[in-house]
Amino acid sequence: MRIDVVSLFPDFVRQSAAIGVVGRAQQRELLQVETWNPRDFATDNYRTVDGRPFGGGPGMVMLIDPLRAALAAIREAAPEPVHVIYLSPQGARLTQKKVEALAGMPRIALICGRYEGVDERLIEHEVDEELSIGDYVLSGGELGAAVIIDAVGRLQEGALNDAQSAQQDSFSDGLLDCPHYTRPVHHDVWGGVPEVLLSGDHAAIRRWRRKQSLGRTWLRRPDLLTQRALDDESRALLDEFRREYTR
């Protein structure tokens, strides 16, 4: 999968994508991240990329043409069609479901706005999808781009090892994760570890973990539960958790 990023701060995007699982996915050529600076496509001597807003008001707006020229170069750089995404507070909330859809695409381009954003005509004519990583304001779209690169990059076939993809499974079915423990089995300040995890009874451990995921989702994010039907076994486990919890 190829991801092209339009940003006035290409180093930030490149460096954040060069570490960890995503960096390794790039080394293995499971993922390719390229950055494009609109300033390199500005035609005036001052390499201008922003303009004063029509209608007045504070701040500046990113000009159409440097962004349009960067997108043309991106399209030119490889044959596959490009799905163009604009990161902004006005976008649809990014979810794991959306991440999985994006991860299946051959190419996406991410436009990172700075200043007060970009000229609306660029969005109308060049952007396929506007996405937000959450209901808060950032100084630029680059952190959103880094989030998408990570979430999508780690889903590329072969990016995660077996342990990591197992971890992925517990999240990807729309529930919160269960608690995790490691040594010491008894911490002198914070006590012990749930007995079942030391039992070696793998069926019971699986059951306990599923029950914890369901219970935590019910306690912390009940909205996630309304979005998915539970099978009979899960329903029974959650009822058991709820009975124990309210006792």
Ligand SMILES: NC(=O)c1ccc(NCc2ccccc2N2CCOCC2)nc1
């Ligand atoms: N939630 C998100 O995904 C998110 C994304 C970007 C972003 N900022 C860059 C930006 C991009 C587009 C439009 C406006 C702006 N902003 C510029 C600075 O002023 C506020 C508006 N902020 C939050």
